[in-house]
Amino acid sequence: MRDFTAESEFDTFYRKEYARAVCVIARVVDDLTAEDVVQEAFTKLYDRWPLDLSHARNLLYCTALYGASTARRSALRRSLREQGFQATTSDDPVEPVERREIRESVRQVLKRLSRSYASVLVLRHSGYSYREVGEILGISVNHVGVLLYRAEIAFEKEYKRVSSR
Numbered sequence: 001m002r003d004f005t006a007e008s009e010f011d012t013f014y015r016k017e018y019a020r021a022v023c024v025i026a027r028v029v030d031d032l033t034a035e036d037v038v039q040e041a042f043t044k045l046y047d048r049w050p051l052d053l054s055h056a057r058n059l060l061y062c063t064a065l066y067g068a069s070t071a072r073r074s075a076l077r078r079s080l081r082e083q084g085f086q087a088t089t090s091d092d093p094v095e096p097v098e099r100r101e102i103r104e105s106v107r108q109v110l111k112r113l114s115r116s117y118a119s120v121l122v123l124r125h126s127g128y129s130y131r132e133v134g135e136i137l138g139i140s141v142n143h144v145g146v147l148l149y150r151a152e153i154a155f156e157k158e159y160k161r162v163s164s165r
Contacts, residue, residue, distance in 0.1 A: 010049050013056060014042060021064055024126040028068040028110060028118070033075075037067040054135065061136040065119050072111055109158045117151035124148055 018038065026034035041064040045056060110118045116137070123133045130144045139147065 009053075010046060013053060017057065017060060018042070020126075021060060024061070024122060025064050025068050027122045027126060028065070028107070029071050029075075033071050034068070037071055038064050040067055058136050058138065061123070062138075065115075065122070069115060076111075105159065105162055108162055109155055112158050112162075113151065113154055116147060117154055120144065120147045121151045121155060 021038045021041070022031075022034050025037050028034070029037065041060055044063055045051070045060055048059070049056075051059065110121070113121070119137060120133060123136060124130075124144075128136070130141050130148075133148075134141045134144045137144075
């Protein structure tokens with residue numbers, strides 16, 4: 001049985017991290033899937049609670065990024081089963097077509113990059129510091145810079161290739 005303090009700590013952690021985690025994961029998958037993935041990550045985290053808060057944050061983002069990767073693979077398999085019917089990233093008619101195309105191109109490029117490259121790019125461009133990215137991915141701060149540099153080069157190369165089609 002959990003004590004009241006652990007429940008309260010988890011609730012505070014949830015309220016603090018939920019929206020930001022959804023925003024980060026929404027850069028990898030669509031918004032609804034991002035919410036599902038983050039909710040599932042919190043459920044898994046709750047099963048292991050109480051945890052040290054710094055470790056909990058790392059575990060949350062690693063679990064959510066892994067869940068997003070799994071969701072992308074599932075979506076790809078589903079679209080292949082549906083004989084080429086292409087799912088749109090957004091049915092919102094207000095969103096400009098050009099922005100939607102760029103977002104889809106970025107997602108396609110992230111799918112083609114290694115998990116470590118995609119993760120470091122998504123986290124860093126979501127506003128996390130090098131130190132926070134290192135903590136979440138379990139790598140040294142010095143390695144974050146190197147990994148980010150290589151990931152940006154790989155992203156740019158792949159983006160040019162995808163957008164030239």
